[in-house]
Amino acid sequence: MTPKTIRSHLAPYSIFSKRKTTIAHAFASALAPSDEYDEAKIEAALEALGQQNLKQLSCVYCERPAQTWDHLENLVKNGKLNGYGHQVGNLVPCCRDCNSQKGGKPFCDFINANANLTDSEKLNLIHRLEAHLSLAKPIEHSNLNSEDQETLTKFFTLQTQILKLMEKADQCAQMLRIRKMAEPSACQAALSEESCPDQALRCIGITNR
Numbered sequence: 001m002t003p004k005t006i007r008s009h010l011a012p013y014s015i016f017s018k019r020k021t022t023i024a025h026a027f028a029s030a031l032a033p034s035d036e037y038d039e040a041k042i043e044a045a046l047e048a049l050g051q052q053n054l055k056q057l058s059c060v061y062c063e064r065p066a067q068t069w070d071h072l073e074n075l076v077k078n079g080k081l082n083g084y085g086h087q088v089g090n091l092v093p094c095c096r097d098c099n100s101q102k103g104g105k106p107f108c109d110f111i112n113a114n115a116n117l118t119d120s121e122k123l124n125l126i127h128r129l130e131a132h133l134s135l136a137k138p139i140e141h142s143n144l145n146s147e148d149q150e151t152l153t154k155f156f157t158l159q160t161q162i163l164k165l166m167e168k169a170d171q172c173a174q175m176l177r178i179r180k181m182a183e184p185s186a187c188q189a190a191l192s193e194e195s196c197p198d199q200a201l202r203c204i205g206i207t208n209r
């Protein structure tokens with residue numbers, strides 16, 4: 001690490017820029033389908049996946065000890081819900097390194113880019129993971145009845161509103177930084193500005209009362 005890496009830490013923090021992906025992911029996660037916990041079904045699926053030791057699962061991508069679960073299919077694809085969710089067939093044991101390196105990439109692309117695997121190992125692994133994924137049934141969001149469509153529209157409107165509030169909160173934070181939080185009178189003046197609406201301030205835990 002070099003001294004220059006401190007640079008990004010010294011910049012003002014933006015709630016919107018730093019957290020908009022987290023919010024989008026939270027909304028997608030909330031809509032995604034999920035399976036009930038069924039120990040026998042999970043163990044059978046893991047054995048079929050080739051896991052040798054159910055007391056210490058291995059990362060499906062590199063075979064080192066797994067510490068987390070990777071969603072084979074991302075919940076969101078090209079900005080739209082993918083239909084897959086928190087289902088046994090869509091979750092595989094994974095180490096933290098592979099999980100972060102895979103990120104949002106399709107699992108086939110991630111495996112094909114692995115220089116440590118031979119072509120036949122890649123093919124076998126992809127087939128095994130596809131068989132595992134077939135245990136998960138994706139849900140279709142496009143053929144909803146009108147009542148559900150209305151609820152879905154409301155749901156995404158709430159997401160948009162939250163993102164807008166985050167941007168407003170950033171504006172308020174910027175104003176407060178500029179006006180120096182240390183001076184109580186300047187702070188009070190900043191809080192009474194019209195551009196800092198009450199709801200945005202409440203959202204970040206500051207009220208002007």
Ligand SMILES: [Zn+2]
Binds near residue numbers: 059061063094096
């Ligand atoms: Zn791994």
